[in-house]
Amino acid sequence: MFHEIVDESDVTGRSDDDSDGTIEAAALLAAFEAALADAIDAAGRDRVVAETSLDEETVDATATGNVGDLTLEEGVSVLAAANDREPDPMVAELRDHLLMGMVTAVLDVDTIAASIDADLTGQEVQQVLEGRAAMTLEQLAQVMAVIEGRKP
Numbered sequence: 001m002f003h004e005i006v007d008e009s010d011v012t013g014r015s016d017d018d019s020d021g022t023i024e025a026a027a028l029l030a031a032f033e034a035a036l037a038d039a040i041d042a043a044g045r046d047r048v049v050a051e052t053s054l055d056e057e058t059v060d061a062t063a064t065g066n067v068g069d070l071t072l073e074e075g076v077s078v079l080a081a082a083n084d085r086e087p088d089p090m091v092a093e094l095r096d097h098l099l100m101g102m103v104t105a106v107l108d109v110d111t112i113a114a115s116i117d118a119d120l121t122g123q124e125v126q127q128v129l130e131g132r133a134a135m136t137l138e139q140l141a142q143v144m145a146v147i148e149g150r151k152p
Contacts, residue, residue: 039082
């Protein structure tokens with residue numbers, strides 16, 4: 001799952017000489033790309049097409065690392081297909097993780113909105129976190145980078 005990527009890989013975007021531990025959104029997005037490409041490879045292209053709402057062209061683009069514009073739900077559906085899981089509970093688990101991370105890091109939606117490059121207001125951040133608006137994987141990477149980077 002996307003929130004487990006922070007624990008499983010080096011997404012700090014730092015060199016060996018720079019060990020401040022800052023979470024980089026670009027490194028998170030690259031890790032998402034790798035996870036989705038691995039999932040498509042493991043499940044097979046045809047299965048991913050059959051079990052998700054994605055068309056063949058989008059699955060092919062995702063397999064080659066073009067995932068920034070995929071929605072959270074689309075990305076999770078690929079992971080779900082590869083892991084024989086239902087995507088809706090996986091999305092809910094990720095949203096819970098993000099909200100709990102905000103609590104742990106003592107962050108509000110306005111602070112997140114001011115800290116990311118995505119053109120989202122605090123209200124729009126709240127909507128994407130709650131699932132009332134679509135969130136791209138690029139936006140997810142930016143939001144996660146802020147949350148994970150500020151956890152104690």
